[in-house]
Amino acid sequence: MDHALQTAIDQVQSARADGQALCLRGGGSKDFLGRSHGALLDTRTLCGILSYEPTELVVTVGCGTPLAELEAVLAEQGQCLPFEPPHLRWSLPSTEQASTATVGGMLAAGLAGPARASVGGVRDYVLGLKLVNGLGQHLSFGGQVMKNVAGYDVSRLMVGARGTLGLLTEVSLKVLPRAPAEATLCFVLEQAQALEHLHRWGGQPLPLNASCWVLDDSVAGVDAKPCLFVRLRGAVAAVEAACQKMLAEVPGQRLDPAQASADWELCRNQQLPFFTRPPAPDAQLWRLSLPQTAPVVRLPSAPFVEWHGGLRWLWALPGAAQEVQTAAREAGGSAAIFVPGTEPVAAQAHALTPADAALARVSQRLKASFDPKGLFNPGLSPDANQSRA
Structure with missing residues (x-):
């Protein structure tokens, strides 16, 4: 990666000298979140598994490395990225058959999958990274071990920064072994009942890993019924005991493991029917980040609920923006549009994200420090919704 790294550094230094903006881009799977302008700097040349110690549960990888490639290497050793970063294949052109997501894009977007509420998000697994700042300097932060830090934890600040603070070149990640056992349970429950049971189960020593609630489900062949799906992961004995306990408390069924696994993968990448069948051509997909303990929120339509209540997806017409944001704010959270479309729509999505004055000041100071010439x-800014991503 040495030649590719030097080429990238030269491009940054040349852009600085010429006062030219740079658009940092990997595989383009997150383009719908917003595109910047400027000369393209393709990060995919900064690729490769630089070091991997399965016994130490640490991997160091170039940020242009395909996410699918990294996950395949980890799978060979029975390990994984437990936060299940989405590949978002639906955002790709129809001619693209495979995921183009990169490790750098995973960090820049800061998005996590169904297991986020139980295992943590992207930033919880970042041990250290290297980046090129706006002065063309190649800087190193953190390392390959977990440790306390004083001041800003720069490595984790980069998660969700959307490439606005620097060009990520490599990252060291903590990985974990795959769970020895997994089971998915399905319960026919209204949203309020589902949230009540999730909150109660969450306070017990159960191996809860992921959950989702949907009003009109076709995932497991259950037609037009409100369903709660709960995924359990952990030791064999713990998973089996939890299945017996939960099914004894609430009538439900245990799903076929192969079908359930495929459905959770669709959930991870927003490819379930809820996401692929908008109720109207101009409907916008909203992402509500709320406290897990938030009750049912009055919204224009029924949401798709994940993260044990902490993440709620919603289809709404363009005129419902104020209603949705007010409802999210009153519940102690925030809301932003999360929808593919033209650049004006993407820009509108982030303009609608509630701004926190103190957070905005910190972001401005960080930007001035890492990238003084902008x-x-x-045109992009760190996503305010990433506080719970």
């Missing part, structure tokens, strides 16, 4: 991804 070279990287102009």
